[in-house]
Every structure is written in C-alpha cells, then in structure tokens.
Amino acid sequence: MPVPTPSESAGRAVRVAVLADSDTRWKWGALTAQRLVEASGDAVVDGMLLRGRATPTARQLQDTGVRGADVREVTTAEFLAQAGAEDAYDVVVLACVGGAVQAMLHGLANQWQGRRRRPVVVTGYVGVVYEKLTDGLLLRNGADIVLANCASDADRFRAVYAGVGTRTGSVVECALPFLGGAPYAPSDERPYTVTFAVQPSVPDTRKDRLHLLQRAVGHARLYPEREVLIKLRSRPGEHTTHVEELPYQRLADRLPGGLPDNCRLVYGHMGEVLDRTDVLVTVSSTAALESLHRGIPTGILTDLGIREALGNHHFVGSGCLTSWDRLDAGELPTPDPEWTARQGVAADGGYEAAFDVARKRIAELLAEELPPLNPYYTSVTAGGYLPGLLGRYGLTPDGTPNASAGGSAAGLGGAARRVVRRAARGAYRQGVQRVAPVIRRMGQL
Incomplete structure (x- = not known):
C-alpha cells in the first residue's frame, strides 16, 4: 500500500x-x-x-x-x-x-x-x-x-x-x-587510505588533541605506502555546531618536521571523502555511522579513555572500539550487527x-485542524528558566519579538549591518580561538 x-x-x-x-x-x-x-x-x-x-x-x-x-x-x-x-x-x-x-x-x-x-x-x-x-x-x-x-x-x-x-x-x-553513498569496495587504483574524522570540541584540551594528531601522523610514517587524511570540519575563523578553540590546522603547523608526504589535511563533503576511505577513525563523530552504513571498517578511539565527556561511551557494544596502537598493529574492528541495526545503520546499505x-x-x-503549539516549558512549569532562554533569542516571555533586541545596529542600513556582524563574529572567534586558551594557561600557572 x-x-x-x-x-x-x-x-x-x-x-x-x-x-x-x-x-x-x-x-x-x-x-x-x-x-x-x-x-x-x-x-x-x-x-x-x-x-x-x-x-x-x-x-x-x-x-x-x-x-x-x-x-x-x-x-x-x-x-x-x-x-x-x-x-x-x-x-x-x-x-x-x-x-x-x-x-x-x-x-x-x-x-x-x-x-x-x-x-x-x-x-x-x-x-x-x-x-x-x-x-x-x-x-x-x-x-x-x-x-x-x-x-x-x-x-x-x-x-x-x-x-x-x-x-x-x-x-x-x-x-x-x-x-548513503556507494558500498565500500577496496581498490587497487588508489593508495590504502585511513581517514581521521576530527571533531571541533572533542577532545577539548591541547594535550589530547595533539596526542591524536601525533598518533595519526605516526601511523602515516609507519605505513608510508598508505595515505592518511585528517578530515577537518572548518577552517580557522569558521564556526560549526561546536566552538573549536584549538584547530588541528594550527597544531599541525607546529609539529616538528611537519606532516609527512602521505598525510594531508582535507576539507570537503564527508561523503566524497568516504568514497576514497578504507578505514574511518574518530572519537565519536556521527561520521562513524555514515562509514558503518557503507561497510567501511570503522574505529572509535579509546586512546583518551571511554568517557561520557568524549561521547565514545555511546559506542560501547558496537565492536568498533579500538586504539591507534591496535590500528598500527594492523587490527581492524568488526561491528556488531545487532548494535548497528539498533542505531539505524542498515546492514544491506539501503533504507528507502x-x-x-x-x-x-x-x-x-x-489533513487535520491542528491544536495550538504546546511546549512543555511554560511560565508555569519553568518560570525561572524560560524568560531568560526566550530573551537570548530576542523574544519576550509571551513569545513576541522584542523590538529592542536588534541592538545598536538596528537603525543601520543592510550593508552596514553586515559589516558590523562580520566584525563582531571576527572578534568573537579571535577571542575563542586565541585569547581564551591563553587566559586558561595563565590561570594554570
């Protein structure tokens, strides 16, 4: 039907x-x-x-x-x-x-x-x-x-x-x-490729991020016939869902000797990167589900522990937990089919x-006459929480747009507003990516 x-x-x-x-x-x-x-x-x-x-x-x-x-x-x-x-x-x-x-x-x-x-x-x-x-x-x-x-x-x-x-x-x-995408099939027409899919906020310390980067570089040096790709989400100055205070690009620039010839930083659509990937490695990125869906060998790193703060605890029972040491030794994880099915990964590659x-x-x-929207949070259920939340998005407690929420740029023309917004974003990103880490380091002295 x-x-x-x-x-x-x-x-x-x-x-x-x-x-x-x-x-x-x-x-x-x-x-x-x-x-x-x-x-x-x-x-x-x-x-x-x-x-x-x-x-x-x-x-x-x-x-x-x-x-x-x-x-x-x-x-x-x-x-x-x-x-x-x-x-x-x-x-x-x-x-x-x-x-x-x-x-x-x-x-x-x-x-x-x-x-x-x-x-x-x-x-x-x-x-x-x-x-x-x-x-x-x-x-x-x-x-x-x-x-x-x-x-x-x-x-x-x-x-x-x-x-x-x-x-x-x-x-x-x-x-x-x-x-989606084509099911995984090894190819002799390109180098065997290991892709490390990084995340903007996991892990969140310089030490941990540098450890993962160094291990990926070490894998490239151990296997010079392979290609190791560091798949990045954004360029410095760009933001995504989570704030990235310590971009891998900057860490890579400071590595002694730089990246080996068979290790590269790459951008682009994840699906296109997976088209040339033989092993996908990550801490807890959703890219792991894309990779598993295609049948690509997929590793969830335990180098920094299995912790809720990293998100890799979500993959307990998946059969995908591994480490760079195991990957260096040639071990490949084998996903558990019952776990992947429960996570929405179709074993046959299709989910039409x-x-x-x-x-x-x-x-x-x-086809119905729908009732009014009725969120759980109201002035009755969350009177001390909801007004502040709505205010952050320029709304009054009853959901009406606040006329003064536009700030000092409200009376500016369109072009001027765009310039102000770009300047404000640039200042914010500089603060997040450069100033905040320095302040934290100073606080640890």
Whole structure:
C-alpha cells in the first residue's frame, strides 16, 4: 500500500521551511526536508539560517553537499514573520540547537494564535545523541514531530517524555538523512587510505588533541605506502555546531618536521571523502555511522579513555572500539550487527523505507485542524528558566519579538549591518580561538 505524501494530502505542492543555525544542522535539516517530501516532485524547500555565532560561510554550505535548496540569513523576528504568514508553508523544520527550537516554538505559537490551520512543525537531532538527553528533548517538546534517528533513540525519547508526563506520540523513528553513498569496495587504483574524522570540541584540551594528531601522523610514517587524511570540519575563523578553540590546522603547523608526504589535511563533503576511505577513525563523530552504513571498517578511539565527556561511551557494544596502537598493529574492528541495526545503520546499505512513517504522519497532520503549539516549558512549569532562554533569542516571555533586541545596529542600513556582524563574529572567534586558551594557561600557572 503506497504511503500518502504531504502534497497528496494537501492537494498542491508542499512548501517546507527549514531553519538552521550551523552548517551541520543545515545539512540535517535540508536533507531531512528533502527526504520527507521526495515523493512530491513539485515540493519547494525554503532554507533560512538563523543569524548567530555559528552562521556558516558559503564554503561550509558547499561542503554539506546539500543541493537544490535556496538559503538566506535571517533574524528570529524575520523568521517568525515569514513562517507566521498565512499559508506561507505546510511544514516547518527546526534544525537548531535545543534552546533555539524552544524559542521558535513559543514564537510560532504566538504568531499562529487564533489560526484554524497552521503548518506541521518537525524537529530532531543532527546525529549521535550522547549528552544532555533530557535537556535537549524537553527543549524540543512542543513540535508536532520529534524525529529519532534510530530505534534506540526512539525508545529513549519516549521514555523521557513519558517520565515527565507529556505526550510521547510526537516521537517518530526515521534515520539520519545523509546515510548513503556507494558500498565500500577496496581498490587497487588508489593508495590504502585511513581517514581521521576530527571533531571541533572533542577532545577539548591541547594535550589530547595533539596526542591524536601525533598518533595519526605516526601511523602515516609507519605505513608510508598508505595515505592518511585528517578530515577537518572548518577552517580557522569558521564556526560549526561546536566552538573549536584549538584547530588541528594550527597544531599541525607546529609539529616538528611537519606532516609527512602521505598525510594531508582535507576539507570537503564527508561523503566524497568516504568514497576514497578504507578505514574511518574518530572519537565519536556521527561520521562513524555514515562509514558503518557503507561497510567501511570503522574505529572509535579509546586512546583518551571511554568517557561520557568524549561521547565514545555511546559506542560501547558496537565492536568498533579500538586504539591507534591496535590500528598500527594492523587490527581492524568488526561491528556488531545487532548494535548497528539498533542505531539505524542498515546492514544491506539501503533504507528507502526509513522515512515512510514520518511522511505518513505528516500527511495525516496536514489533513487535520491542528491544536495550538504546546511546549512543555511554560511560565508555569519553568518560570525561572524560560524568560531568560526566550530573551537570548530576542523574544519576550509571551513569545513576541522584542523590538529592542536588534541592538545598536538596528537603525543601520543592510550593508552596514553586515559589516558590523562580520566584525563582531571576527572578534568573537579571535577571542575563542586565541585569547581564551591563553587566559586558561595563565590561570594554570
């Protein structure tokens, strides 16, 4: 029996708004939107980037691999005005950090007061959920659909919602939207390639990051016939989902003797890097799930311990835990098929039906007259927390945009505002990447 699409339910082309606040969340949000409406040939996806610390550059957007979706930068007030307009969209995908999702839910609830019909609101997580589970879930509560990327996450999400006495029916299991690519096949036409997928904030100390970099370089020197790629998320000065205070590029510049000829720093779309990878190594990056999905040997590093702060505890039971010593010795981890299946990694490499339930649920909701948005956090349940959270996104306690939130640049022209924003971001990034580490080192003297 075919699954109904949103456009079939609505009788016209489905219109989807995607709001994201970083490069990785844009990748998740835009590709999720495309998965949800891919059966609708005339669907329209309208992308918006929430202006802030992690607003991606054009290069970062290119590296996400998202195609066929227009995207522009907006403020909270601009997004709410656009999404709140009558009949503007059928579906709104909130691909943001939890606090931003909660703020937009309250803002949209205010915008849509008294409406007979409103869009379906969808949210979820960009990848592996290994920290702040309850915190993040309650901040996302209130959306019509909270997507879980695998069966394990769906069970955990429902347990949290049931535990606080809110509805669990919003949780819908699907899969990460960027799983795909050609299944792994060794090739004699290129060097055997080991890719180390780094993360912006894990680990977070210079000593630990330098250790991992030195071990990757050491592997390259041990196997001169191999190619070792250090896959980077951003260039110095660019920001992503997490703040990167100690970029690997700067650490590599200071290595005695530099990088060997068969070890390189690389950027680009992760899928394209995986196309030439024979072993993927990381601490806890979601790239591990992309790699496992393709059948690429995948190692989760234990060099710095197995700790919640690193996120590699999430992979306990996966069969992927290893170390650079073991990799140097030629050992390759073997994934546990039951674990990977529970994590949404299709053993056969395909997951065409993974979004069917979500598509069907959206079609059902589009055919209904939806109740007002009703987030778990309100002035009654979290009167000491919610106002400050909303204020950070320029909203008053009732979800109304604060006219004074624009700051001193509010009266400037568009070009002047862009110059001020660029200068402010540059100052922030310099503070995070240069000043803050120096202050911390001074405090340890």
